[in-house]
Amino acid sequence: MTARIFLKVIAVIVCLAGVALVAADLLASGVAERFLVAHLTSSLQDKGRVLIRSQASGTLDQARIRILAEATEARLTVVAADGRVLADSEAAPASMENHLNRPEFQDALQGKVGSVTRSSRTIGIDFLYVAVPMEPGPNPRYALRLAMPLKAVNEDIRAIRARILQSVALAFLPAVLIAGIIARSMAGRLSSVIAYAGELANGNFQARLPSSTKGELGLLSQKLNETGAKLERTVQQLQTEHAELDRLERVRRDFVINVSHELRTPLASIQGYAETLIDGALHDEKNNLRFLNIIRHNAERLTGLTADLLTLSRLELRTKEFRFAAFRTGELLGGVIDTIQPIAARKNISIEQEDGPADSEVFCDSEAFYQVVSNLLDNAVKYTPQNGTITTGFHHIARPDGSAWIEFYVRDTGMGIPVDDQSRLFERFYRVDKARSRELGGTGLGLSIVKHLVRAHGGDVRVESEIGAGATFFFTLPVDDSGIPEHVAASAAIA
Numbered sequence: 001m002t003a004r005i006f007l008k009v010i011a012v013i014v015c016l017a018g019v020a021l022v023a024a025d026l027l028a029s030g031v032a033e034r035f036l037v038a039h040l041t042s043s044l045q046d047k048g049r050v051l052i053r054s055q056a057s058g059t060l061d062q063a064r065i066r067i068l069a070e071a072t073e074a075r076l077t078v079v080a081a082d083g084r085v086l087a088d089s090e091a092a093p094a095s096m097e098n099h100l101n102r103p104e105f106q107d108a109l110q111g112k113v114g115s116v117t118r119s120s121r122t123i124g125i126d127f128l129y130v131a132v133p134m135e136p137g138p139n140p141r142y143a144l145r146l147a148m149p150l151k152a153v154n155e156d157i158r159a160i161r162a163r164i165l166q167s168v169a170l171a172f173l174p175a176v177l178i179a180g181i182i183a184r185s186m187a188g189r190l191s192s193v194i195a196y197a198g199e200l201a202n203g204n205f206q207a208r209l210p211s212s213t214k215g216e217l218g219l220l221s222q223k224l225n226e227t228g229a230k231l232e233r234t235v236q237q238l239q240t241e242h243a244e245l246d247r248l249e250r251v252r253r254d255f256v257i258n259v260s261h262e263l264r265t266p267l268a269s270i271q272g273y274a275e276t277l278i279d280g281a282l283h284d285e286k287n288n289l290r291f292l293n294i295i296r297h298n299a300e301r302l303t304g305l306t307a308d309l310l311t312l313s314r315l316e317l318r319t320k321e322f323r324f325a326a327f328r329t330g331e332l333l334g335g336v337i338d339t340i341q342p343i344a345a346r347k348n349i350s351i352e353q354e355d356g357p358a359d360s361e362v363f364c365d366s367e368a369f370y371q372v373v374s375n376l377l378d379n380a381v382k383y384t385p386q387n388g389t390i391t392t393g394f395h396h397i398a399r400p401d402g403s404a405w406i407e408f409y410v411r412d413t414g415m416g417i418p419v420d421d422q423s424r425l426f427e428r429f430y431r432v433d434k435a436r437s438r439e440l441g442g443t444g445l446g447l448s449i450v451k452h453l454v455r456a457h458g459g460d461v462r463v464e465s466e467i468g469a470g471a472t473f474f475f476t477l478p479v480d481d482s483g484i485p486e487h488v489a490a491s492a493a494i495a
């Protein structure tokens with residue numbers, strides 16, 4: 001590639017040099033010819049004048065003119081006013097035609113100096129003819145013509161041309177050399193740009209051109225580098241988006257699998273026991289009530305599961321409508337505890353409420369608050385053995401941005417949660433012990449619902465736990481409407 005560009009540039013330069021040589025030659029040879037002919041013309045004219053002055057016109061006969069021609073190294077011809085040739089140094093006058101119509105004689109016979117170059121009719125080579133009047137005044141009776149072949153002039157011109165061509169060629173040599181060096185470096189740079197464009201075309205967007213070069217090629221490199229960087233960014237962005245789409249698709253698929261699985265177990269149980277009853281167990285008085293209870297229990301599970309799924313999908317699709325208002329914090333919390341107390345009492349678990357700041361107010365949706373706290377209390381009761389204790393309470397905290405929040409806590413004396421599971425606890429269907437959760441009537445959706453409800457208030461949830469040492473769940477809610485996220489507040493009723 002480099003070689004091709006280099007050769008092209010060199011070829012162009014050589015052509016240019018050739019054109020320049022031809023132009024110089026034409027110009028120089030034209031000038032030299034004009035100069036040499038003019039010089040020869042004036043020298044012949046001078047010789048003619050000297051000859052005429054030294055001779056009486058009548059004495060220029062054939063013999064004399066031959067001698068003079070030898071001395072002047074020119075052919076001499078004398079012509080009368082009527083064009084007749086009176087004497088000639090090289091031919092017999094009688095054999096020569098009338099010369100009246102020769103332009104040089106026409107000038108000379110009018111008293112001027114006539115000069116002309118033309119090919120001789122007798123010999124066929126180029127001659128310079130200069131004719132001078134042999135008498136003063138406008139109407140001389142005789143004119144003398146001096147003729148000289150232009151051979152010498154032409155040889156001089158050839159020598160001058162050769163010299164000029166030599167010097168022009170010499171002058172061009174360094175120019176071609178320098179141009180060659182420049183062409184080589186340009187071709188090198190150009191081919192690296194071309195190679196880089198090829199890299200881009202092949203999808204290698206990390207490559208970059210060295211940006212040290214200046215001029216148009218430097219600008220082109222810079223633009224290509226910018227294009228490469230832009231493409232690299234776009235590809236990265238697309239890859240990230242693609243990965244995120246992949247992740248979402250996996251989440252969706254897992255969710256569908258989980259839901260079907262969760263539905264299948266109670267449905268299969270209902271179907272099985274219903275068939276058993278139909279097949280005759282209906283009349284088995286020992287078992288029929290037990291089977292019906294199992295059916296009812298599974299139906300309840302299905303109801304709970306579908307209710308949880310509905311709540312979750314409303315929260316995720318942001319179609320759940322909230323009714324926010326300010327409540328006395330201690331009273332709101334106490335109300336929920338009261339409803340769970342009977343369930344806890346069955347396991348002889350006590351739920352205690354620690355005193356929070358008096359006159360504290362929380363800004364929330366009371367139904368959502370009920371769902372959050374009852375879910376946490378329900379878990380605490382489920383995962384705490386008999387005779388345990390659950391402690392609840394709240395305190396005011398300030399976020400780094402200065403806003404005021406209330407942090408609630410639900411602490412139990414139960415089995416605790418392994419650290420590895422803590423970060424995933426709030427995911428849909430995530431359970432530390434699936435079988436145990438199911439046995440206890442759990443769906444694995446409770447904490448996910450808690451997280452979404454709290455987030456809709458602008459708050460957050462977290463857990464602190466050690467295995468065997470119980471677990472404490474924390475969540476925050478705002479003290480006034482300034483904490484509610486805009487997208488929630490937009491569609492909510494605020495009292």
Ligand SMILES: Nc1ncnc2c1ncn2[C@@H]1O[C@H](COP(=O)(O)OP(=O)(O)O)[C@@H](O)[C@H]1O
Binds near residue numbers: 412437
């Ligand atoms: N207080 C707790 N103590 C120990 N483990 C808990 C507690 N609360 C929740 N978990 C664990 O978190 C899981 C998810 O809880 P949750 O979403 O409420 O589902 P579910 O209660 O239906 O199993 C539970 O299955 C359990 O493993």
Ligand SMILES: [Mg+2]
Binds near residue numbers: 375379442443446
């Ligand atoms: Mg639960």
